[in-house]
Structures are given as C-alpha cells and as structure tokens.
Amino acid sequence: MTANLLDFDADGLTAWFAQQGEKSFRARQVLRWMHQRGEGDFNAMTDIAKSLREKLLLTATVSPAPTISDKLSDDGTRKFLFDVGNGNAVETVFIPEDDRGTLCISSQAGCALECAFCSTGRQGFNRNLSTAEIIGQLWQANRALGHAPASNDGGERIISNVVLMGMGEPLANFDNLVPALRLMLDDNAYGLSRRRVTVSTSGIVPAMDRLAAACPVALAVSLHAATDGLRDKLVPINRKYPLADLMAACQRYLVHAPRDFVTFEYVMLDGVNDSDADARALLHLVRDVPCKFNLIPFNPFPASGFKRSPAERVRRFASILINGGIVTTTRKTRGVDIDAACGQLAGKVLDRSRRTLRSAETGAGLAGTFAGVELHL
Numbered sequence: 001m002t003a004n005l006l007d008f009d010a011d012g013l014t015a016w017f018a019q020q021g022e023k024s025f026r027a028r029q030v031l032r033w034m035h036q037r038g039e040g041d042f043n044a045m046t047d048i049a050k051s052l053r054e055k056l057l058l059t060a061t062v063s064p065a066p067t068i069s070d071k072l073s074d075d076g077t078r079k080f081l082f083d084v085g086n087g088n089a090v091e092t093v094f095i096p097e098d099d100r101g102t103l104c105i106s107s108q109a110g111c112a113l114e115c116a117f118c119s120t121g122r123q124g125f126n127r128n129l130s131t132a133e134i135i136g137q138l139w140q141a142n143r144a145l146g147h148a149p150a151s152n153d154g155g156e157r158i159i160s161n162v163v164l165m166g167m168g169e170p171l172a173n174f175d176n177l178v179p180a181l182r183l184m185l186d187d188n189a190y191g192l193s194r195r196r197v198t199v200s201t202s203g204i205v206p207a208m209d210r211l212a213a214a215c216p217v218a219l220a221v222s223l224h225a226a227t228d229g230l231r232d233k234l235v236p237i238n239r240k241y242p243l244a245d246l247m248a249a250c251q252r253y254l255v256h257a258p259r260d261f262v263t264f265e266y267v268m269l270d271g272v273n274d275s276d277a278d279a280r281a282l283l284h285l286v287r288d289v290p291c292k293f294n295l296i297p298f299n300p301f302p303a304s305g306f307k308r309s310p311a312e313r314v315r316r317f318a319s320i321l322i323n324g325g326i327v328t329t330t331r332k333t334r335g336v337d338i339d340a341a342c343g344q345l346a347g348k349v350l351d352r353s354r355r356t357l358r359s360a361e362t363g364a365g366l367a368g369t370f371a372g373v374e375l376h377l
Contacts, residue, residue, distance in 0.1 A: 004063045005034060006132035006139065009179040010186055020059065022052065028188050034062055035135075035189035038143045064136030065090075070144060080141060081348075084109055084133050088126050089348040090167050092137040094145065094159070101145075102161040105137045107177060108168025110349035113202050115222070116234050117267055119301040120167045124351025128173040134180040138162060138190065162192060165200040165220070169237075171207035181215045194218065194258035200265065205241040205249040216256040220263040220294070221246065225273050226281035234273070243285060250289045260290055261327075267296045268309035268317065279320035292327040293318075 008016055013027040029048055033039045040062035042053045065082035068089055072078050078094040090106040110125035111118070138159065145158045162184055164170040170177050177199070183189045184197050200220040201208060208219070225231035231238040238246075250262045264286065268274050282293070295318055298308040309317070314330055321328040 002058075003060045004130075004132045005030060005060050006062055006064060006136050007130060007179070009131075009182040010188065011182075012179060020055065026052065030056075031183075031186065031188040035139065035183060035186075036191075038139060040064075063132065064140050065133050067140060067144070078145075080137070080144070082133075082137060082140065084129060086126075087348065087350045090129065090133075090137075092141060092166060094141055096158075100160045101158045102163060103138060103141050103159045104163050104166045105134060106166030106168055107134055107164055107170040107173045110351065110353075111168045112172065112353055113169050113235070113237050115202060115224075115236070117224075117269060117298060117304065117306050119304075120349075122301075122304075123349050125353045126349050126351065128176055129168070131176045131179045134173075134176060135183050137166075138184065160192075161196045161198070162190075163198045163200065163220070165198070169202055169204065170199050171201045171204040171211065174207050174210060178211075178215050181217060185215075185217075198263070202235050202237050203241050203246045203249075204237065205245050208249045208253055212253045212256040216253070216258065218259050218263070219250070219253055219257055220265055221250060223264040223266050223282075224269075226278055226285050230273060234269075247285065247289055250291070254290060262289060262291045264291050264293050265296060266293055267298050268314050269298050270307040270309045270313070272306065274309040274313050274317055276316065276320060279317045280324075282321065283324040283326065286326070292329070293321055295328065295330045297331070 003016060005013060005016075010027060010031060013031060014024045017024065017026045017030075026048070030045065033045045033048075039045060042048075042056040042060070042062075045053060048056075065084050068081040068083050070078065070080050076096045078096075080092045080094075081089050082092065083089050088109040090109055092106060093104040095102045095104065107129055108125065109127050109129065110123060111121045112125040113121055115121040142159060164177070181197060181199070184192050185194060194217045196218075198218040198220050199211065200222060202222045211217075211219075222235060223231075224234050225238075226243075228238060228242045231243060241249075254260065254262065264282075266273075266282075295314055297311075297314060298304075298306055300306070300308065318328045318330055
C-alpha cells in the first residue's frame with residue numbers, strides 16, 4: 001500500500017523514510033519540494049537520487065483531495081470545493097485583503113456540534129478529514145493562486161494567514177489537526193508564524209488544554225452568548241463545557257499562546273443575542289480573560305430561522321464593548337454571492353449522525369428548540 005506523504009509532518013516523514021532505509025535528510029528534501037514548491041511529481045524532485053525517486057514512485061504519492069469547483073466572488077473571495085470521497089465534499093475559502101491573504105480551511109466533512117446558526121452544522125456529520133486532506137487544502141490553494149510559499153524565491157506570500165474556521169470543529173479532529181498545524185509552521189514547509197495560524201473552537205475544553213501543550217497557535221473561540229441558558233441553545237457543546245469552564249480554559253491557554261489575547265467570535269442574531277444587556281453581560285463574563293471581540297453579522301442560508309442584526313444595532317453593541325475596554329471589530333462580510341461567507345459553508349456531506357432524519361421525524365424546528373428565545377422565522 002502506498003503512503004500519501006501529505007499525511008506526515010516532519011517527524012512522521014522522517015520516521016517513514018527510516019522505515020524505507022533512508023536517511024533523515026531525505027524528509028527535509030521532500031518536505032521542501034512538496035510544500036515550498038508545491039510539487040507532487042517525484043520525477044521533478046531533481047536533487048533527489050534517481051534511485052530514490054524510482055522507489056518513491058512505487059511506495060508513495062502526493063495526493064491532495066481533487067478540486068470539484070473553484071468559484072471567484074465579485075469581491076475577490078475565492079471558494080474551492082474539494083472531493084474527499086464517498087459523496088463528501090468540503091469547502092475552503094481564500095479572502096484577499098490589502099495587508100494579508102487569509103485561507104479558511106475545513107477540518108471535517110460536516111460537523112457534529114449542531115450550532116444553530118451554522119449551515120455546516122445543520123447538514124450533519126460524516127467523518128474527520130485526514131491530515132493530508134487538511135493540509136492539502138493549503139497545498140491546492142497555493143498552486144491555484146499561482147505561488148507556492150517558497151521563502152527563498154523573493155516572492156511575496158499570497159496566503160499569509162491560515163484559519164481553521166471552515167467546515168467542522170478542528171479540536172474534535174485533534175490527532176489529524178496537529179500534524180497539519182506543524183506543517184504550516186515548519187520552515188521546511190509553509191513557515192508561517194504561530195501568530196498567523198488560528199484554530200477556532202466552539203469550546204472543547206480538554207482539547208484546548210491538549211492544543212496548548214502540543215502546538216499552541218492563535219486561538220479563537222466561537223462564543224455567541226453571554227449566559228449558559230442561551231449558549232446551551234445556540235452552541236450545544238456548552239451543555240458539556242459551560243462558560244465558567246470555557247473561560248478558565250482560555251486563561252490556561254494564554255500561558256502558552258503566541259498572542260496575549262483570545263479572540264471571541266460572536267455572530268449577531270437579531271433579537272436573540274444582540275441587546276445592550278447582552279453586551280454588558282459579555283463584559284462581565286470576560287472580565288478576567290485578555291481578549292478581543294470579532295462581531296460577525298449573521299449570513300443567511302435557507303431555513304436558518306435567524307435574521308441579521310441591523311447595522312445600527314451592531315454598532316451600538318460594539319460601542320458598549322469598546323467603552324468597556326475591549327478591542328472590538330466587526331467582520332466584513334465577504335463572498336456572499338458564492339455562499340462563501342462565515343457560517344455559509346456547507347459542501348456536501350452524507351450524514352452519518354441521522355440528524356436530518358431525526359429532524360424530519362420529530363418535526364422540531366428552531367422555534368421549538370429555542371423556546372423562550374425570540375426568533376424571527
């Protein structure tokens with residue numbers, strides 16, 4: 001059986017070459033070819049002995065997930081759809097800005113956490129992505145954008161930042177996530193700084209502690225509510241790891257983090273979590289956690305059951321946080337015309353969680369799920 005070399009970080013590839021009877025420096029050579037130059041053809045790796053290239057052709061591949069579609073938004077956002085097999089496809093989004101280029105990567109085919117306002121969460125869960133399928137999104141995007149991340153060619157990076165904010169909960173796929181993160185940071189691969197790689201989590205507390213020990217990169221937390229009662233409904237994982245536990249985990253993470261703050265992501269839902277009282281409750285909740293807030297105008301998708309908070313309400317909410325001493329930004333909505341905005345990524349998932357079936361059998365809609373919470377259906 002051939003090995004997909006995109007599945008290995010530096011330590012894993014070194015161990016694989018050792019099993020083949022090869023010296024450790026071969027791993028560094030191949031890492032540079034694969035990730036710095038975006039090369040997947042062993043015959044093109046010209047500084048590797050011909051005999052080894054011939055062996056690699058028999059024992060290994062460089063196989064990212066195939067591209068199904070590549071869509072360009074009017075605002076320059078670019079969305080890729082990748083085939084991860086058995087009827088599943090995941091989405092990856094590149095967001096160009098004046099001072100950076102950010103790639104938003106998926107970690108799972110679907111998501112099991114069922115956050116109420118997220119298109120991915122609504123469609124169910126199939127499986128975790130492999131390390132090759134995670135890092136392969138960066139590999140493919142670099143090639144498609146016309147510039148591999150080689151640091152020795154004098155070129156400017158097109159992808160300068162990577163965020164694990166696409167389909168899935170990254171920390172629910174910890175064992176495959178960490179090798180991909182290490183490749184992003186490796187100077188023989190993508191050479192990104194820890195500050196420019198961000199993992200976004202809904203709050204899986206034990207995995208946050210594991211990440212702090214194994215590969216502490218920048219951390220974003222999908223918060224979306226200031227009380228356990230509301231967050232239990234919006235972000236169901238809160239029932240297992242409530243806000244007090246989550247805030248304590250954020251404080252522990254900051255001891256190891258490359259940045260001295262946690263970013264709290266907060267989707268603005270009209271009449272649900274966007275009142276002045278909600279903003280003041282947030283100030284109280286995060287009083288002991290160095291942080292910044294990123295307010296996200298809700299991006300609609302079919303049958304979501306929510307509406308976006310009006311722009312003036314978002315501005316008022318942000319001003320309360322800012323006046324309370326919290327750095328607060330409002331995310332600019334990008335890629336709506338190609339369904340590439342935050343919360344809209346859906347891809348294609350063959351649901352193994354029976355979520356769709358359960359919803360059909362019970363007939364339970366959002367109005368039932370959010371008893372006591374005013375929604376605009």
